[in-house]
Amino acid sequence: MTTGASTPPQTGQTGRPKRSAPRRYLPLALAAWLVLEIWLLILVADAAGGLAVFLILAAGFVAGAVVVKRAGRRAFRNLDEALRRGTAPSSGGGSNGLLMLAGLLLMLPGMLSDVAGLLLLLPPVQHLVRRRTEHLVSRKLGGAGRGSLGDAFQQARIHRPDGKVVQGEVIHERRDDPTDEPRPPLSR
Numbered sequence: 001m002t003t004g005a006s007t008p009p010q011t012g013q014t015g016r017p018k019r020s021a022p023r024r025y026l027p028l029a030l031a032a033w034l035v036l037e038i039w040l041l042i043l044v045a046d047a048a049g050g051l052a053v054f055l056i057l058a059a060g061f062v063a064g065a066v067v068v069k070r071a072g073r074r075a076f077r078n079l080d081e082a083l084r085r086g087t088a089p090s091s092g093g094g095s096n097g098l099l100m101l102a103g104l105l106l107m108l109p110g111m112l113s114d115v116a117g118l119l120l121l122l123p124p125v126q127h128l129v130r131r132r133t134e135h136l137v138s139r140k141l142g143g144a145g146r147g148s149l150g151d152a153f154q155q156a157r158i159h160r161p162d163g164k165v166v167q168g169e170v171i172h173e174r175r176d177d178p179t180d181e182p183r184p185p186l187s188r
Contacts, residue, residue: 033112036112037109037110037111037112037113038110040110040111040112041053041109041110041111044056044111056111056114057109060106060107060109060114060117061106061107061109063103063106064102064103064104064105064106064107064108064117065103065107066103067099067100067102067103067106067117067121068099068100068103068104068107069103070099071096071097071099071100071103072096072100074096074099075096075100078096095126095130098120098126098129098130099120099121099126101117101120102116102117102118102120102121103117104117105117105120106118
């Protein structure tokens with residue numbers, strides 16, 4: 001038994017549901033990024049040598065680890081101060097998240113990811129990325145329907161296979177007498 005009308009799935013020519021554009025192009029973008037990273041590493045290795053590429057990758061990994069460690073410490077320090085004051089943490093958490101993302105990009109092997117990580121370390125780029133992300137999130141959330149967490153639980157309860165809902169409380173009694181035999185489970 002359902003409480004609302006189901007929406008018909010959008011179907012393509014084959015009868016399957018349509019995939020969104022990000023889900024359709026994300027694997028292709030990741031494959032192109034990987035091929036470009038390998039190609040750039042080969043170009044740098046031809047020009048500067050294999051040892052230089054290894055040193056660049058190792059330096060990127062170490063720099064990324066340092067950035068992630070500092071951003072994590074700053075985030076925990078802000079949280080600790082907020083808990084001591086009894087207030088909400090400051091809104092600087094977004095910059096810590098971007099710094100952690102920059103460190104992760106630096107730790108990934110490759111030239112493009114290193115350049116993206118270095119760009120994310122710059123405050124103007126962080127500000128631009130933060131503003132754009134906030135805009136996208138507010139636009140997506142503005143289109144979402146109103147509801148509460150209780151509605152989600154209501155939907156989950158209604159869609160149970162057997163359709164039965166039993167409200168109750170579980171009480172575990174402590175048995176001190178070891179000779180007391182366990183009882184069989186209740187049946188219908």
